[in-house]
Amino acid sequence: MKINISVNKKIITTAVLPLILGLLTACQAVPQAAISSATSAAPQYLLLGEVHDHAAGHQARLAVIRQQLATNQPTALILEQFDTDQQTALDEAQRVCSTADCLLQKLRKPGLQWQWPLYQPLIQLALDQKIPMIAGNLSREQARRVMKEGYGAVFDAATLKRWQLRDNGASNSPTDLQPHQTVLQMQQQEVIQAHCGQLPLSMAEGMAKAQMARDIVMADKLLQQPGRSILIAGNGHVRKDIGVAYWLRFAGAKPAYSHVYAESAIDAVAADAQTQISKQARPDPCAGLIINSKPKETP
Template sequence: MTLSLAAALLAAGCATGGGGPAAASAGLLEAGKPQVLLLGEVHDNAEGHKLRYALLRERVEAGWRPAIVMEQFDREQQDVLSKAQKGCLDAQCVIRVAGGARWDWQLYYPVIQLALTHQLPLVAGNLSRADASRVVRDGVSATFDPQSIKDYRLDQPLPAAVTSAQRQEIVSGHCNMLPEMMVGGMVNAQVARDIWMAKIIRDQQPRDVVLIAGNGHVRNDIGVGYWLRQGTPALTVRSVAFVERGPGGRFDSQYDSIQAVAPQTRDDPCQQVKK
């Protein structure tokens, strides 16, 4: 028996970005029927993964047939991923063949299994560490072809608002302990990831697309949502964040909708940065 998103939200006791669980379900599932649905995550938050999967499953079981672009697979692995999807009977096989060591794959098992069950294309969306290193060394345009450089104006300085906000996120995300000499390169790498995801999403047209990625990537103001709006033709894009939001947290200008989830119990990440 299928559990609706509204029921899942109620069962989890989860606050929403406005209007309560039932209103959130209706808004996420129906608002504009976007061609591109950007679904965020806090990577290790199990509750957020469950709620996001409930949303996606409900739409797919209602007849939606998007391609699923995933940050968790590097774009160079697309051939391996496509072969795994054709040859594997379950998600564990896909993970074994095409996954790597960087992710807690059991959190993504339900989405991958949903794709296999309904024959939805799985698309690798991330920049590999090797390519990210090239970007850090040679600049944000280092991994793009000439047409993409033109399309995304990468032969010009990046918009100041984008670089400023990305810089703030990267510095705070590293507990304000990142050496200054590293910040610019890491900003370029993050921007390059967002542009690649936007480009790969556009490459799936005319098929609808859902993106599975971190909350930072699905932002409308500086992330994939921003870069999708720089290209043509215009696409209907909707971004949904699943955030660990404390009292007074404000994210409303960054996303179209927000689902607040309980914080995941974890060790202090700043202790790892200090080491």
């Protein structure tokens, strides 16, 4: 069944594809920017970012969520960490589970790189406060199909028209690349940067489209809620210039408020607020990484 939502290309081995899909699932590298402020408003759509493995960032965000709950109860929590094809199981888990551990035991997918203990306090809070949790992400297989085949692989015709999505070759008119060509180009650069500058541009386009498809799905989940809702996703997804907030604006929705939790500064146009979190020591993800054996294409 297609969702209301094109890689390949040449130089990728079977061994490398899971790595790339894993990096894409875990979102892009933290964008560069740096403001620090608390989210004091009560917007219709509150987009809260994260560095996925940063415990202090999770704690800081949870404090903001608790503050929001004290003033204005949201109707739903949209979570990147669960795929849309898990919604039935997520609904059942919320019905029968009183603890985050119970819910995660029922929903956890093997092989995905989420550090679930970091999400347990948030999930427990949602269970305690009876806030519905909505699965907001494309599955890895759906993202793979977008990378290889284009938006039409998972989005139906009505959704393609609604979001004005077109794959290359759909028309001979250059105007058909609009209105999202700038966002696509920016997403391509983010994807290339996230892959240590080694990704050929021919592959980056498909991966950027998969990232955009994920953002559209999350935006659509927010729009489906009857009232206030909060999105929990990686910093790349909550960005105002190219992420979910962009697609909400395109849909004519009420303004969203984007709050990034980042280890380094991002451009001021990418978020309404940012909480600076300390840089965390990690192995160099670029050490020894070789994605293609041919000369890099010039972006």
